[in-house]
Amino acid sequence: MAFEALDELLDESLHLPIAGRVYRVPAPSAEVGLRTQAIVHAAAVAADGGRADEQILADAAERDLYADVLGSAHAEMVADGVPWPALKHSAITTMVWISQDKAAAERYWNSGGDPSRMAPNRQARRNPPSAAASSTRSRGSTSGTSTRPVAPAPARGSQKRQR
Known part of the structure; x- marks a missing residue:
């Protein structure tokens, strides 16, 4: 079996519908992809209270990252007067x-960027798709602790010793 051509296997673009038009966002170059991943990782570290690589975040501020990631779709959106929130x-x-x-990109797009709309709702978490899955008993704890209540010991002196 031989390897198939990668460009035939991967759909290397996003198609984003805005105001009746579909913009095709081409796959980024390796350089843009690697830089974007580094920026996203650094931002996540900073958001979690960690110390992010300031050089990576400074580079992001210096360059037009949105234009880089959107590629040719960026110029089309600007020329069409797409509003800033839609471009962002x-x-x-x-x-x-x-x-x-x-x-993940589709979930983000369809949520309108609202994280609360991306998380499954409470009803979906409580009722999994399979009824069999919800009736399956979970394994007991293997931590060595017991959750079974222990009968209280009789109070001292309340019972007479039998001989």
């Missing part, structure tokens, strides 16, 4: 695609 949402969606995958 498109760029961040593309960054999610670059740093994660197309499914």
Whole structure:
């Protein structure tokens, strides 16, 4: 079996619908992809209270990252007068695609960027898709602790010793 041509296996673009038009965002170059992943990682570290690589974040501020990740779609969006929130949402969606995958980018796009709309709702978490899965008993703890209540010991002196 031989390797198939990679460009035939991968869909190397995003198609983002905005105001009745679909913009095709091409796959980024390796340089843009690697830089985007580094920036997303550094931002996540900083958001979690860690110390992010300041050089990476400074480089992001110096360059037009949105134009880089959107590629040719950026110029088309600007020429068409796409509003800033839509362009920003498109760029961040593309960054999610670059740093994660197309499914994550689609979830982000469809949530409108609202994290609470991306998480499954409470009802979905409580009722899994399979009824069999919800009726399966979970394994007991192997931590060595017991959750079974222990009967209280009789009080001293309340019972007479039998001979």
